[in-house]
Amino acid sequence: MGKHTRYIMSMGELSRKDNSILFRNEKGNNYIPVEDTREIYCLNEISMNTKFLDFASRAGIVIHIFNYYGNYSGSYYPKEYLVSGNLTIKQAETFLYKREGIAKAIVLxxxxxxxxxxxxxxxxGKKELKEFLYWLKEDIPNFLDKDLDIKHILFIEGQIWMKFYDSFKYFLPEDFVMNKRVKRPPDNPINALISFGNSIFYSRTITQIYNTHLNQTISFLHEPRESRFSLSLDLSEVFKPVVVYKSIFELVNNRKIQVDKHFVKKFNYCLLNDSGKKIFIESIENRFNNVFEHKILKRKISYETAIKLDGYKLIKYCMEGKKFKPFSLKEMM
Incomplete structure (x- = not known):
């Protein structure tokens, strides 16, 4: 049995109690087993002390912090136990001399x-999608086959996402059609769902990369920057349509998430309420844990494991020059 992800949605305090984690709030005490906990998502104001953080660190538990708007704020994780100076050097060399090749593979x-x-x-029946589908299948590979610098590759990526958002009007209810992508804070229900889902996925990818030898700060599509784990942004991109957006489309089209029931609207922002968050979290966790037959490994793996496998593919490219092809929904590998 694998370790679990824990979500804390109410205000309270995390502390160590003997050899367990205690979450205390106005409703009482809740104990979280250490042995089968991999990571904790703090989705509200949670206080904790260094004694607890040291205990969580020794147990290998990653803690993700989210702000009021449902956006990812940061992570606390134990000191890296899979450190490889050799790989870090190779990863940096790959960024310097072969960055565009990996960036193209991610965009494709x-x-x-x-x-x-x-x-x-x-x-x-949504035949209005035909032109966009043709563009994705025929034109994008041709564009990416050219000699492009990183700015042009990023431009193509931006065009893909923009046209993708525009396609929502063909298969989502009118209440969830997007006028434009607004992130901080989200300004309508569809932006709220996307921001929350992307933040959860980004955090989960951080945990998966932590369990490889990769350096979280050396990325290829996104610019490496101080104060963020940009490699997680890279590896999460190809999975977002499969995990985040499929979850959103299913919840919205099956009316499990509704505008009048599951959102808090204020003058300049729109957020999921607690009920909406619980529904969304259950859906995305089910999708993370969904298993499929991996065509090369010849065994069943989850989408969550597939994220880490993409990390291993990147290691193979950096160390051995083996072609990097990120996860493909069609090929299931």
Whole structure:
């Protein structure tokens, strides 16, 4: 049995109690078992002390902090136990001399996975998607086959996401159609769902990379910057259509998430309420834990494990020059 992800949605305090984690709030005490906990998501104001953080660190537990708007604020994780100076050097060399190749592979992976997600709606009658699907399948590979610098690659990525958002009007209810992507803070229900889902996925990717030898700060599509784990942004991109957006589309189209029931609206922002967050978290966790037959490994793995496997593919590229192809929904590997 694998370790679990724990979500804390109410205000309270995390502390160590003997050899367990105690979460205390106005409703009383709740004990969290250490042995089967991999990470904790703090989705509200949570206080904790260094004694607790030391205990969590020795247990290998990663703690993710989210702000009031549901956006990822930061992570506390134990000191890296899979440190490899050799890989870090190779990863940096790959960034310096082969960055564009990996960036292209990620953008092509985004296009291919969006195609697979949207083709479901096309074959069920949404013929308005035909032109966009053709563009993804035929034009994008041709564009990326050219000699491009990172700015042009990022421009193509931006165009893919912009056209993807515009396609929502063909298969989502009018209440969830996006006018434009607004992040901090989100200004309407669909932006609120995307921001919350992306933050959860980004955090989960940080945990998966932590369990590899990769350096979290050396990325290839996104610019490496201080104070953020930009490699997590890279590896999460191809999975977002498969995990985050499929969860959103299913919840919205099956009316499990509704505008009048599951959002808090104020003058300049729109957020999921606690009820909406619980529904969304349950959906995305089910998708993380969904298993499929990996065509090369010949065994069943979860989408969560597939994130870490993409990290291993990147290691193979940096160390051995083996071609890097991120996760493909069509090929299931």
């Amino acid at each position: 992976g985004i296009a291919e996975n969006i195609y697979e997600v949207l083709y479901h709606y096309y074959k069920h």
